[in-house]
Amino acid sequence: MKIAIVGTGYVGLVSGACFAEVGIDVTCVDIDFRKIDNLKNGIIPIYEPGLDDLVSRNVKEGRLHFTTDLTSCLDDVEVVFSAVGTPPDEDGSADLRYVKEVARTFGRNINKYTILVTKSTVPVGTAAKIKNIINEELNARGVDVPYEVASNPEFLKEGAAIKDFMSPDRVVIGIESDRARKVMERLYRPFLLNNFRVIFMDIASAEMTKYAANSMLATRISFMNDIANLCELVGADVNMVRKGIGTDARIGNKFLYAGCGYGGSCFPKDVKALISTGRENGYRMRIIEAVEEVNDAQKSIVLRKLKNTLGTLKDKQIAIWGLAFKPETDDMREAPSLVVIEGLLKEGAEVTVYDPVSMDECRRRLGDSVKYARDMYEAVIDTDAIALMTEWKQFRVPSWSIIKRVMRGNTVIDGRNIYDPAELAEEGFEYHCIGK
């Protein structure tokens, strides 16, 4: 079976490599010449554990190809996945420019029955827009080529993308015919051999499922951050509350971690887009609006705690441990670290940063406005405070006695609740976390 995947970002490249791994012939397409050139030379554009090996193995075995030209493979493939970006527009709605471009190229060039499957996160009603564009193009060509559209939202998490794709909790597929259903079933069968978890539904429901899933997860986080902030005021400990409620099977123990707010390329934008879909349909999504409001405030909680502890931030030296929006990725999109660094610089503090993999990404975004340390220990030399923003494993058990000796001050703000307050107090630190 041959497929094409348009958009070779986190989703497109991971999906492409995983489909190739189970024996499917995959052509990954991107308009970014440099990205495709690099991939052809074995250079992976993103940090994702295991992806290097997976890509190089499948390229070597001849099942994974890269091109900038979708038309070059269109006659050979049964399915085209669209995995291009859907960034937020100025009003918060999803910008469908790239999705529409793919539909146009598809309509201009297909010559036989092909299914265009949208893997990007797109609002309800997008499939109908895609069909209009394809029909326009087919009419302009004066041909009547059979085709179908389908929706197959992706649920992988960065940092665990390959595992999530290879053994998903479920695969959601919106289709309009039995013919498309059979093709999609065949495509996903290798991943689901033991436990068949493909959920077929209509396209609108599949499109909505993706936003509902991300918004539900974001709601849990904002809810716990709200509880954490109240815990601080009343003398409770959010970690104990998390354990207390997470053991209730109806609640479950995942995605209940309070901290310095959610970031990334998905939750912030998808929450905004769902609010916007509500607005466009004359409905106010009140819960999701509150989720966003809580998160926006939570992203500067570490900054507020630094200010409360240090008094003024002017001329203070602050070390930032962790830049990525979560561990195991170099992605800094909407990362809470960016909000804190921006606030610190605005208040006149000097900032030294360290992250195991996001240093280049940080240089690209912040240039020389911050100092870059070679490791977590160099970052803290002569600093007044440490702010932990990403819970990378290597930050979990630092040698506090060494750190205490080289720091100027003794403040540690733990934005991810990974340290033991008693241990830090014993070492002579002024320690603050979230929700305790």
Ligand SMILES: NC(=O)c1ccc[n+]([C@@H]2O[C@H](COP(=O)([O-])OP(=O)(O)OC[C@H]3O[C@@H](n4cnc5c(N)ncnc54)[C@H](O)[C@@H]3O)[C@@H](O)[C@H]2O)c1
């Ligand atoms: N990143 C994630 O963890 C994740 C998970 C699930 C779903 N999603 C969704 O998947 C979609 C893609 O996300 P991503 O993080 O992979 O994006 P990304 O920005 O990493 O990659 C998108 C790629 O599409 C390419 N592109 C844009 N227009 C194109 C065109 N006309 N033809 C060919 N290539 C084109 C870009 O050059 C880029 O390489 C988004 O809708 C996102 O919301 C992302």
Ligand SMILES: O=c1ccn([C@@H]2O[C@H](COP(=O)(O)OP(=O)(O)O[C@H]3O[C@H](CO)[C@@H](O)[C@H](O)[C@H]3O)[C@@H](O)[C@H]2O)c(=O)[nH]1
């Ligand atoms: O209990 C928690 C869990 C997560 N987070 C934060 O939430 C953000 C998102 O984390 P995560 O969901 O692990 O990463 P993503 O890669 O953004 O994945 C989400 O977004 C993807 C894109 O839509 C979906 O495919 C995934 O299912 C969904 O989990 C990060 O900043 C985390 O630090 C918390 O603050 N507390």
